[in-house]
Amino acid sequence: xxxxxxxxxxxxxxxxxxxxxxxxxxxxxxxxxxxxxxxxxxxxxxxxxxxxxxxxxxxxxxxxxxxxxxxxxxxxxxxxxxxxxxxxxxxxxxxxxxxxxxxxxxxxxxxxxxxxxxxxxxxxxxxxxxxxxxxxxxxxxxxxxxxxxxxxxxxxxxxxxxxxxxxxxxxxxxxxxxxxxxxxxxxxxxxxxxxxxxxxxxxxxxxxxxxxxxxxxxxxxxxxxxxxxxxxxxxxxxxxxxxxxxxxxxxxxxxxxxxxxxxxxxxxxxxxxxxxxxxxxxxxxxxxxxxxxxxxxxxxxxxxxxxxxxxxxxxxxxxxxxxxxxxxxxxxxxxxxxxxxxxxxxxxxxxxxxxxxxxxxxxxxxxxxxxxxxxxxxxxxxxxxxxxxxxxxxxxxxxxxxxxxxxxxxxxxxxxxxxxxxxxxxxxxxxxxxxxxxxxxxxxxxxxxxxxxxxxxxxxxxxxxxxxxxxxxxxxxxxxxxxxxxxxxxxxxxxxxxxxxxxxxxxxxxxxxxxxxxxxxxxxxxxxxxxxxxxxxxxxxxxxxxxxxxxxxxxxxxxxxxxxxxxxxxxxxxxxxxxxxxxxxxxxxxxxxxxxxxxxxxxxxxxxxxxxxxxxxxxxxxxxxxxxxxxxxxxxxxxxxxxxxxxxxxxxxxxxxxxxxxxx
Numbered sequence: 001x002x003x004x005x006x007x008x009x010x011x012x013x014x015x016x017x018x019x020x021x022x023x024x025x026x027x028x029x030x031x032x033x034x035x036x037x038x039x040x041x042x043x044x045x046x047x048x049x050x051x052x053x054x055x056x057x058x059x060x061x062x063x064x065x066x067x068x069x070x071x072x073x074x075x076x077x078x079x080x081x082x083x084x085x086x087x088x089x090x091x092x093x094x095x096x097x098x099x100x101x102x103x104x105x106x107x108x109x110x111x112x113x114x115x116x117x118x119x120x121x122x123x124x125x126x127x128x129x130x131x132x133x134x135x136x137x138x139x140x141x142x143x144x145x146x147x148x149x150x151x152x153x154x155x156x157x158x159x160x161x162x163x164x165x166x167x168x169x170x171x172x173x174x175x176x177x178x179x180x181x182x183x184x185x186x187x188x189x190x191x192x193x194x195x196x197x198x199x200x201x202x203x204x205x206x207x208x209x210x211x212x213x214x215x216x217x218x219x220x221x222x223x224x225x226x227x228x229x230x231x232x233x234x235x236x237x238x239x240x241x242x243x244x245x246x247x248x249x250x251x252x253x254x255x256x257x258x259x260x261x262x263x264x265x266x267x268x269x270x271x272x273x274x275x276x277x278x279x280x281x282x283x284x285x286x287x288x289x290x291x292x293x294x295x296x297x298x299x300x301x302x303x304x305x306x307x308x309x310x311x312x313x314x315x316x317x318x319x320x321x322x323x324x325x326x327x328x329x330x331x332x333x334x335x336x337x338x339x340x341x342x343x344x345x346x347x348x349x350x351x352x353x354x355x356x357x358x359x360x361x362x363x364x365x366x367x368x369x370x371x372x373x374x375x376x377x378x379x380x381x382x383x384x385x386x387x388x389x390x391x392x393x394x395x396x397x398x399x400x401x402x403x404x405x406x407x408x409x410x411x412x413x414x415x416x417x418x419x420x421x422x423x424x425x426x427x428x429x430x431x432x433x434x435x436x437x438x439x440x441x442x443x444x445x446x447x448x449x450x451x452x453x454x455x456x457x458x459x460x461x462x463x464x465x466x467x468x469x470x471x472x473x474x475x476x477x478x479x480x481x482x483x484x485x486x487x488x489x490x491x492x493x494x495x496x497x498x499x500x501x502x503x504x505x506x507x508x509x510x511x512x513x514x515x516x517x518x519x520x521x522x523x524x525x526x527x528x529x530x531x532x533x534x535x536x537x538x539x540x541x542x543x544x545x546x547x548x549x550x551x552x553x554x555x556x557x558x559x560x561x562x563x564x565x566x567x568x569x570x571x572x573x574x575x576x577x578x579x580x581x582x583x584x585x586x587x588x589x590x591x592x593x594x595x596x597x598x599x600x601x602x603x604x605x606x607x608x609x610x611x612x613x614x615x616x617x618x619x620x621x622x623x624x625x626x627x628x629x630x631x632x633x634x635x636x637x638x639x640x641x642x643x644x645x646x647x648x649x650x651x652x653x654x655x656x657x658x659x660x661x662x663x664x
Contacts, residue, residue, distance in 0.1 A: 019048070019057060020057075020061055020062065020064075021065075022044070023044060023045070023048050023062060023065040023066050023069065024065045024066070024068055024069035024072075025069065026041050026044045026069065027041055027044075027065075027066045027067075027068075027069025027070045027073065028070070028072045028073040028076075029041075029069075029073065030070075030073065030126075031069075031070055031072075031073025031076070031077065031126060031127055031130070032073055032076060032077070032127060042158060043191045043192070045066060045155060045158040045162060046158060046159075046161060046162040046165065046191070047162065048066070048159055048162060049062070049158065049159035049161060049162015049163040049164075049165065050165050051162075052162065052163045053162065053163040053164065053165065059159070059163065062159055063152070063155055063156050063159055066151070066155035066159065067148065067151040067152050067155055070120075070147075070150075070151035070154065070155060071144070071148060071151050073127070074126075074127070074130040074151075075130075075143075075144070077128075077130035077131040077134070078130045078131065078133060078134040078140075078143055078147075079134060080131055080134065081130070081131035081132060081133065081134025081136075082134035082135065082137070083134075101128050101132075103125050104119070104125040104128035104129045104131075104132050105132055107119065107125060107129060108129055108132050108133060113133075113138065113142060113143075113146045114146075115129050116129060116130065116133065116143070116147055116150050117146065117149065117150040117153065119150075120150045120151065120153070120154040121154065130143075130147070164614070189401065189405075254336075254340065254420070254424050255339070255340060255343060257420065271415060271416060272414040272415055272416050272417075275408055275414070275415035276349045276408075276411070276414070276415075279408060279409045279411070288409075288410075290406075291405075291406040291409045291410050292406075292410075293461070294402045294403055294405070294406035295403065295406040295410060295412070296461045296464055297369065297399060297402075297403050297457070298365050298366050298369040298403040298406075298407060299365060299464060300365055300368070301460065301464040302457065302460040302461050302464055303365075303368065303372045303373070305456050305457075305460045306372060306453055306456050306457050306460065307326075307330050307372050309452055309453055309456045310326060310376060310379075310449060311323060311326055311327060311330075313448065313449050313452060313453070314326060314444070314449070317444070317445070317449075319442045319444055321441070321442050322379050322436075322441075322442045322444055325375075325379070325432060325435070325436045326375065326379065328432060329371055329372070329375040329428070329429070329432050330368075330371065330372065332428065333367065333368050333371035333372070333425065333428060336367065336424070336428065337364045337365070337425075338364065340364065340367065340424075341364040349411040349413075349414055364421075366403065366404065366407060366413065366418060366421040366422060367422075367424055368425070369400070369403060369425075370400050370421065370422050370424075370425030370426055370429070371425045371428055371429055373396050373399055373400055374400065374425060374426055374429040375429045375432060375433065376396065376453065377389070377392035377393050377395075377396045378429065378432075378433040378436065379436075379444055379449075380392055380444055380446045380450060382442065382443055383441075383443055400422055404418045404419070404421075404422055481589065481591070482590075482591050482594075483590050483592045483597070484592065484593065485516070485592045485593030485595070485662075486593075487592075488516065488590070488592035488593075488597060489516075489592075489660060489662060492592075493514050493642060493644070493658070493660055494644055494646060496511070496514060496588050496590060496597070496599055497511055497588075497646065498510060498511060498644045498646030498647055498648075498656075498658075499511060499646075499648070500560070500562045500601060501562055509601040509603060509619060509623065510601070510623050510644075510647070510651070510654045510656075510658075511562075511599040511600060511601060511658070512600075512601060512623055512626075512627060512654070512657065512658045512659060513583065513585070513598075513599065513600040513601065513602050513630075513658065513659045513661070514588070514597060514598070514599050514600075514658060514659070514660050514661070515597070515598045515600065515637075515659075515661045515662075516592050516593075516595050516596070516597050516598075516660075516661065516662040516663065517595060517596075517598075517637065517661070517662065517663050518595070518596070519568060519569060519585070519596070519598065521636070521663070522569065522585070522637075523569055523571070525634045525635050525636050525637055526571050526583070526634060527571070528635045529632070529633075529634050529635060530573055531571040531572065531573050531583070532571060532573070533570075533571060534556065534570060534571070534582070535553075535554065535556045535557065536556060537556040537557065537558060537559065538556070541556040542556060544556060545614045545615055545616045546614060546615075547615070550615065551577050551578070552574070552577065552578050552579065552580050552605065552606070552607045553572075553574050553580065555607060555615065555617050557570060557572065557582065557605075557617055558616070558617075560584060560601075562586045565586060565587075567584040567585060567586055567600075568586055568598070569583075569585040569598075569600075570582065570583070570584045570585075571583050573629065575604075578606055578607045579604065579605070579606050580604075580605050580617070581602070581603070581604055581605070581626055582601075582602075582603050582605050582617075582619070583601070583602050583629070584600050584601050585598040585599070585600035586598065586599055586600060592662075595663075601619075602623075602626045602627060602629055602630070602659070603620065603623065604619070604622070604625060604626045605617040605618060605619050605620065606618065606620060621653050622653055623653055623654040624653075624654060624657060627641070627657060627659060630659050630661075634661065636663065637661045637662065637663055638661065638662055638663075639660065639662075640659075640660050641657050641658070641659060641660075642657070642658055642659075642660050643655075643656050643658070644656045644657075644658045
């Protein structure tokens with residue numbers, strides 16, 4: 001996964017013209033009437049800015065490509081308006097956007113040419129304003145001048161945001177390559193998810209009535225089985241029988257699917273295996289801590305207080321129908337998830353790889369959490385605007401997706417089991433939501449429910465700690481081994497890792513230091529030789545990265561990860577305004593003559609900036625020159641340079657030389 005990302009960045013750096021062509025075409029396509037709603041150009045521009053921040057693209061070429069595409073697309077609309085006048089806005093496809101066309105007319109009539117600038121930030125009206133400007137016979141020179149300015153003030157800030165994000169990824173890569181990949185995956189996935197939710201909400205809103213009418217027509221033609229449709233969709237029919245029967249049918253289909261998938265005791269499929277291995281490749285203390293926090297939202301100790309709080313609030317507000325449907329959502333959801341739990345034996349990844357196969361269905365809590373977090377927006381968005389519904393559903397969907405990702409990462413569920421749990425819970429939310437909306441849905445004041453529910457959610461998550469995740473965060477097999485002191489000094493040092501272990505298949509900085517001794521004594525000796533502790537990283541000290549002229553000694557140093565653990569010691573020695581040496585030590589897991597052996601990196605760091613927005617220390621990719629930092633000796637320790645046979649033959653940045661130090 002990380003190799004693929006690095007190859008992609010290398011390809012972009014080698015072929016920037018193709019990337020700029022994609023940016024141009026996306027910005028052009030977004031400006032075209034009808035076609036524009038299908039292209040997530042904002043996401044494309046953010047990704048382009050991230051590539052700029054990572055050094056794979058130039059800033060001004062990226063801005064130029066985006067502006068050129070936006071101007072070209074709006075020029076096509078402008079030309080169509082001048083060529084066909086109002087007929088261009090009366091086509092078959094444009095008839096679906098009469099509200100946007102009317103808003104565009106008002107915007108242009110009220111603001112004149114400034115409407116072209118405003119339209120760049122108002123979504124659906126963007127292409128229509130340009131077409132109407134052409135129909136109103138705005139001069140070409142005036143249109144192009146305003147359009148150039150509008151496209152620039154629209155595209156440049158979005159790309160700058162992406163630049164900052166890309167620079168932060170570069171910083172994250174200094175901490176751990178895994179974390180950078182997780183940040184990219186989460187940001188892109190959530191952006192696509194929100195975009196999909198917005199499209200789904202708009203599409204369902206326009207088509208719901210026609211679908212309901214078709215369901216009722218079908219029900220009238222099939223008087224027996226069709227009664228379910230009438231009970232569910234007809235406001236004059238009781239909905240409870242239909243919901244009960246549909247819940248049983250949903251459970252039966254879900255159980256059958258999972259039994260066919262797991263009931264015969266078969267091994268996990270390719271998708272499950274790849275997802276599990278990918279999660280193992282991405283493990284790091286930071287990601288595990290993040291998963292720890294997110295996974296708590298899917299624990300009953302968190303979602304149960306939220307469910308109880310919402311129920312009590314609805315009863316106090318005298319929204320009895322909403323309270324009854326909320327109780328049905330939770331009660332039926334609990335019954336369905338418990339039934340799956342007791343009737344299915346599905347080993348989670350952790351137990352499966354330990355050989356335990358007789359365990360219960362691991363997606364129980366994920367089903368119920370999906371029901372609770374998914375049905376709350378249904379209640380709160382009754383008779384709300386499309387924008388408000390989109391916001392509520394996007395937040396709920398993002399939370400559910402993050403919980404699913406956290407459970408897959410920590411090995412609580414296979415990806416197929418987790419997806420099944422979420423889809424299973426979402427289907428129950430849809431069925432119950434249709435019944436509620438068609439049978440006297442009540443308007444609920446969100447300001448009376450949401451702040452209290454959100455407060456309980458945060459408080460419950462803060463108070464509750466997942467014992468399983470804590471064990472996962474703190475666990476680690478005892479891999480310590482004993483070496484002879486003389487044997488380590490002469491030859492066994494070569495049996496310790498040659499590179500910092502950060503991501504599978506990708507060697508990071510070489511471990512060019514091996515040090516036998518107590519850590520406190522090592523630190524005291526280095527300080528006596530002129531080394532000092534760097535500025536620790538905190539929210540306050542991180543602001544120093546914005547001081548683009550600050551000396552490197554005044555910038556906080558990022559922690560690093562080796563084999564899933566943070567460094568035990570980090571010290572620096574200043575060489576100049578923009579240069580320093582940095583030594584980091586980790587416990588190697590080995591004892592030589594009963595004394596611990598520490599492995600570490602010795603690097604030269606320079607301060608690096610991105611568009612003069614941020615400036616942070618980063619290690620140079622040359623690892624032989626920094627070895628001179630220890631040539632003068634360290635008080636109380638004997639040292640010698642040796643050659644590590646574990647060096648990658650293709651590594652042109654390191655000769656394989658490593659410092660061995662031991663107490664004198």
